[in-house]
Amino acid sequence: MEVERISGLKFHKKQDVAIVGAGMTTWKRRLNETGRELSYLAVKQALEEAGLTLDDIEMVVMGSAPDTFDGLHLKGEYLLDGSGGSDRPYMRVFVGGGTGVFAPIAGYWHVASGLADVCLVVCEEKMSSSYPHPQSAFKYIWDPILDRPLNPNLIWIFALEMRRYMHVHNIKHEDIALVSVKNKANALDHPCAQVAEKITVEDVLNSEPMALPVRRLDVSPPSDGAAALIMVAPHIARQLTDNPVWVTGVGWALDTTWWTNRDLYFPRYVAEAAKMAYRMAHVTDPRKEIDVAEPYDPFDYKELHHMEGLGLAKKGEAPILTREGVTQRDGDLPTCPSGGLLGVGNPIAATMGVKACEIYWQLAYRAGKRQVAKEVTTGVCQAWGDLMQVGTVMVMSNKR
């Protein structure tokens, strides 16, 4: 048992938490399968990898972002059977785009607290149900009185943030585009990828303008898909494998909804969440101690922004590391080796598949063609969402 104190909070866990299996479906725009069917496919794969059956699962956490995408309220209940949640404790959590790492954090609570020894975490998103475009559903995240009369598009806030980030650190669009080039190329090795391709910086800079500086190839696509993860107590992990991957730290934080009242150049919500996760994981120098990272990359500048929030780069330094190749799969700090959201796709909550699941696969040396070149011990994954103010972080290690 381990007790730590951070600004009045106690991290007090009953038992350690290991990950022993993961799964994900292909990610595409408009999959013929329903959300339940997609969830089933992901769960089936995770169970198979762990060597478990559904009977072994004690509790289920479902992560799925807004109901608006589906035009179906109480989506957690709708997705229950495909998630293997029938007749056992089942809950749905969501914090918009942050759900991809928040759902496994909720799974961690279940096991760390001792309430469950075997917990299944399932994330599902079907963005294509809203026709013609999920952007129309995003209207409903804006303040109805102050923002919506201006006819906002969600891309606006990212464009505003990207411009501010470029301005404060004097960063060129060329440097940001390198992230899109890297991640889309990494995704060529991912069997689930939607928009894997070899592109150049010029392709990004010449792509269709959306809300400048954001252009088409700076953005990840809307997708459908599902992912699953199995978290277990140490005595279960020992029965299943010689090489479990341990969750060593979790963190989450939200910044104010008054997002125009803060300087947008730095993601404080990620920094706070990372601080919490690193304290738990005893990581004091993330740049040195983290071997592989999956920061949230729905936009290319966001990977850079989040690397800085995660302390993997100093403020304004992430574009330099990217340009120098440090973040390549064979670099010193492989970043988004999965191909990320930019390359594999962006089914909001199901992005757990390229964040939490990918770090697990990397640390378990099961990532196949995507396996990073260097030896890995510790990895971090992170997600972000809501009205751009939530940060969720999880640190994992293949050493206990």
Added chain:
Amino acid sequence: MMAVGKKEIECPPYAEGTPLSDRDIKERKVTYVEDHPDIRYSWSAGQAISKFLNGLKEGRILGVKCNKCGRIMVPPRMFCELCFKPIDGWVELEDTGTVQTFSISYIDPDAKPLPEPIIVAVIAIDGASQNMGIMHILDEVKPEDVYIGMKVKAVWKSEEEREGAITDIKYWKPLEG
């Protein structure tokens, strides 16, 4: 019973899923159900924002202050979220400000192309604390001439047209030139 043992799987081993194309749906080649929900909402503006909107109707931008953290905040709120106490009073701010960041948008809320791009910005309001911005539209300026740090001024609707909405400010224009 558990622990059949972990299989040697290189993940993800399979990735089922049957994608549909836009055409499949447009040409009704696949079975689907169409629904156009007609749900209407009437939101409360709340205590603070109601007063703010009434101020806009009079052509004034109102903020609030917290004596504990010393912030002058806009949009106004009834409590300081940092000090978690009631605010200490109202202040009238200028209808000028500074562009903190901006974007030139070619898309509408449904991601459809706009006939003409519009400029959207976060504008820090003069008289409020640092970085106290609101999101709004810029006009009477060419996209290539906008820069971060540009001073701008509100262009109001005429008194008769104002209705107590954020759109009572038509847009913001450069303070000089």
